[in-house]
Amino acid sequence: MGEAIVITSGKGGVGKTTTSANIGTSLALQGKKVCLVDTDIGLRNLDVVMGLENRIIYDLVDVVEKRCKIHQALVKDKRFDGLLYLLPAAQTVDKSAVKPEQMKELILELKQDYDYIIIDCPAGIEQGFQNAIAGADKAIVVTTPEASAVRDADRIIGLLEKQPDMESPKLVINRIRNHMVKNGDMLEIDEVTQHLSIELIGIVADDDEVIKASNHGEPIALNPNNKASIAYRNIARRILGESIPLQSLENADKGMFTKLKKFFGVR
């Protein structure tokens, strides 16, 4: 039986969908059977980020309303040999088309066949959010180092903690601009984690390549050399239980010697 993880944030535009796509992709790269579920009904876009838009035939609402079987609605990602599937959201109706109990049932059914169900949550704390967290066992809260995003994340964590049978949520800090953090114009990672006081599961640096890749419908995690990609892969490995130190945000190209020195703790 698999595990359902909801990716949520409260505030919009902090990178829930990108994070969902990349964590899903990274887990599939690790050989896990993954199903991505887009619960942003009426505003679907996970399919666009994954580059699977033109293969959609049925959607989540069709499944819930029993117009089709689950496996008919799932879109297979050809890049992964039967490891990665997407259940797209409906675009023509709104979030009230689905009830939390229906979502619970749906996720439970998916858990039979998949190792990981990654649920992409819509922004806000209304019905869409309630639907998204209904079937989830774990939650990952995405935030950026901005006061407004952190405030909303705090609210969301408060709501998640009230949820019975859900583990304490984990934190991803996204879009960190190191030069701004250094100048003191952006919140520091420590400040954010201390404030939210939940376990940090990953930090992702802001990178133009992420946007470029998602415009091409290719999650950045497929690129083995990108920093953000490595960050997402690390998050996936941490989900699988490996313990990996947090990536340094300094520009890494300082040569082998510096790295070695750093490794041995020589300054």
Place this chain on the structure above:
Amino acid sequence: MKKRQNVTIKGTKEGLVLHLDDSCSYEELKRELDHKLSANARTQDERQLTSVKVEIGNRYLTESQQGELKDLIRQKKNFEVDDIESNVITKEEAGRLLAETEVVTVSRIIRSGQVLEVPGDLLLIGDVNPGGTVIAGGNIFIMGTLKGLAHAGCYGNDQAVIAASSMKPSQLRISDCLNRAPDSIQSNENREMECAYIDDDRQIIVDRLQVLIQLRPNLTRLEGGH
């Protein structure tokens, strides 16, 4: 045979005390009170009101009964009932009194949008994040950082205080006074181990924790000791 009196009037140092016996029925008591007060009624309107205390022993009077007695005493004499003292209170009242003096310990983080309210004192082991609210009928003690809103003495207790290990509130309220953080805060400022209280000008003052020892000696609940 002389009947035992159910209503006695005594003069004490503090003033007149009406003692009402608690072993007779309420109706009987009312009748006798009426009779007694009427007996030596002197209608001297110019005389100013005298305040009296009413002691009712082990009798419980409802709000409406208390009102009835007050009116009765008021009508007959130029008495103003100051206080009705009874040895008994209802269970609810006792429970409320207990709750208001109890220290409730809570170990969690009060996050944005969450409200924690207790009738008595609050001891919070954790932070109050911005957007979070803690409300207490009594004092508020926060072992972590206060970044949200704290309202102590919410039922109108001016003596209530707020203390925090790290005091960075968005707003402080004590009783009906209000104080908000200055618009430009120096983030490097050390705001540790501080307390807030209402001073004589009814302003909320934030100061070192230690000033409370002088200002609010009642915070000590330890009896005896050295």
